[in-house]
Amino acid sequence: MSHGFFLWPVQASHHAKEVDLLIGGFGVMVWLLTLPVFILIAVFVFRYRTGRDANRDHASGSNVWLEVSWSIIPFLLTLGFFVWATALYFDLRRPPAGAMTINLVARQWMWKYQHGEGAREINDLHVPVNRPVKLVMISQDVIHSVFVPALRIKQDVLPGRYTTMWFTADRLGIYPLRCAEFCGTDHSVMGGRLIVMAPQDYAGWLARNRDGGESETLAAAGARLFRSVGCSGCHGAASTVHAPPLDGLYGGPVGLSDGRALIADDQYLHDSIMLPNKDVAAGYRPIMPTYANVLASEQVNALVAYLKDIGAGKPGTRQEDGNE
Incomplete structure (x- = not known):
């Protein structure tokens, strides 16, 4: 991370360059x-100050082309x-189909990724360079706002509602990450760092974190929760409870009881x-x-990852569980 005072933050993505060009061009136009x-x-x-000998009796006239062009x-x-x-x-609202998804949970006063x-981290966010990353974000308490100056992106994080933000960092380095919404004392x-790594370094970091105890994927953790909190008792194939099926659900239309x-x-x-x-x-019912x-x-988030996994028709752990 660079230290010192800078009038303009570094550009760590193509979007940042586009935003700077837009703002600079608009500023030139205004000038x-x-x-x-x-x-x-x-x-x-x-010329027409008091006491100045100047002809103030200008004949009325107009130039239509000048007036029209000036407007x-x-x-x-x-x-x-x-x-x-x-x-x-x-463009910021259309993440690429193959973007790597990372869940973010904001709370006073930290970021949890x-x-x-399967890796988890607090405040620091490690990502590979030149790879699209999609953040799926939610807050546990009040409204927060993720702001990464080097990427020129900012997005509110709301309680009870998912918001998304995506980026492709194209410059290795460590960049500050801030909360841009007043969220309490x-x-x-409430800050953090965006750490952009070479792909091989990111793979090594991911392996070390998984070896440290986070060996199961987010979807696998969701599958375990699906059983432990009782979801499989109603939504499993062998269940006697009449509950909606979950296989093939994600991404498709769902008819509701009120007609919507x-x-x-x-x-x-x-x-x-x-x-x-x-x-x-x-x-x-x-x-x-x-x-x-x-x-x-x-x-x-883990349950949603699991439901997306089985709902999109991907191979998962669901078929291994006899009562699901």
């Missing part, structure tokens, strides 16, 4: 449009920057665990108990 106005103000103040050109330039900024905004391979110390339809995404799975009576599947006061956010 080009406003500087002539201030120059003319100064000229007119000097149309700034409008078109501003519209161009709007389109450019909108494209960057939508869960890697899909120790908000100022939803896509079974991460938020739907989260709400089905924590708020089971919010969106009841059509044809089923609202008898599932809530796990809001039973499971921590990290455990819910």
Whole structure:
């Protein structure tokens, strides 16, 4: 991590370069449009000051092309920057299909990360260079906001609701990570580091962390929870309880008892665990108990990872469990 005072943070991603170019270009346009106005103000103040012998009887006249161009050109330039900024905004909302997913749980006053391979870390986030990374984030208490200046990205982290943010860091190094939303008395110390590593170094770090006790993947931890908290007793194939099937669920449409339809995404799975009576599947009774006061956010993330694993038709541990 670089130390010292810098007027401009380093650029650690292509998006950061695009944002800097956008802001710089917009700043140049504003200067080009406003500087002539201030120059003319100064000229007119000097030329027509009190006591100055100047002809103040100007004949009325107009130049249609000058007046139209003075309005149309700034409008078109501003519209161009709007389109450019909108494209960057939508790009941040469309993570690549193969992006590596890392879950983030924010709480006063720390960041807790869960890697899909099983590694966990607090405040520091290790990622490989030149690989898209998607953060799936939720808060345990109040609103937080992840801000990485070197990437020029910021996203609010909300209680009870998943938000996402993705990036591709293309420069090795260690960069500060901050909370950009006032979240309580120790908000100022809620920080961390984004550590961008070479792929082989990241693989070594991941192996060391897994050897340190986090050997099971996030989905495997979810499979274990699926059995231990009793989910398999109702949603298993051998269950006598009439509960919705989970195989092939993720990513597909779900008809609800009130006639609506939803896509079974991460938020739907989260709400089905924590708020089971919010969106009841059509044809089923609202008898599932809530796990809001039973499971921590990290455990819910593990369950969601497992449900995504079996719901997307991927090979998992579900078939190994006789009562599931």
